[in-house]
Amino acid sequence: MHSEPQTVGALRTTVGAAATIQGVYGTRGNLELLACDERDGLWVFWFNSDAPGSAPSGGVQPGRWSEGLAFARGMRFVQAQILQSALGPEHLEVLALDARGTLQSWYWAPEAGFRRRATDVGQGVRRFAAEHDDGVLRVVVDADSISTHVSDATGYPVRSWRQRAATPWERASLELGAHAHETLLRAGVDEREITPGTARSARSTRDGGTDELTWRGTDGVLRHVGVPWGA
Known part of the structure; x- marks a missing residue:
């Protein structure tokens, strides 16, 4: 095993898959990790991937997770996804499905924090x-039917x-x-x-x-937990 399992946000009331x-x-x-709060909003946590012995960054020791940042208060969410953006630069994209069935689009910028888009x-x-x-951004949506919603960079951050x-490949991507x-x-x-249903994976170069x-x-x-590629 590449590393020992660590808890993430043990003091936060998150639910579902991250x-x-x-x-x-x-x-x-x-690493950036996004999870739904049990009742209200979203939590984002980040992991300091720097080498052991490096100075802490943002108060987080190398090899450890942050205590989390809450945002999107006032709504309950059932699924959320975070993606690193090529725009900004260094912005983040967030898609968040609220309990009413609205799939919201958010972004994060260093100067502005998390902002929900109007559309x-x-x-x-x-x-x-x-x-x-x-x-x-390509988002495969399961609603009345399964379709793909595409947004290019025109007018970004709008x-x-x-x-x-x-x-067929996009349909298969829904089976997480x-x-x-x-x-x-x-x-x-x-x-x-x-x-059941909460295991998720993402690849990193660390x-x-x-x-x-x-x-x-x-x-x-x-x-x-981090596991070497192919293990």
């Missing part, structure tokens, strides 16, 4: 999956959305977590300690290439 990406801060690229991605949404490529039919669950089992995590695995334990606590 979403993780590799960010751009620090010498190795930090939502869709209504009546049950689940979604998103990817970011050179400023273009985004508008055009809808088209989802490809199978790879992560299998990798956790190979890494020695007891299946009885994984809340330490030569790492699968960043997150899951919610049966005790309700989020956990993270």
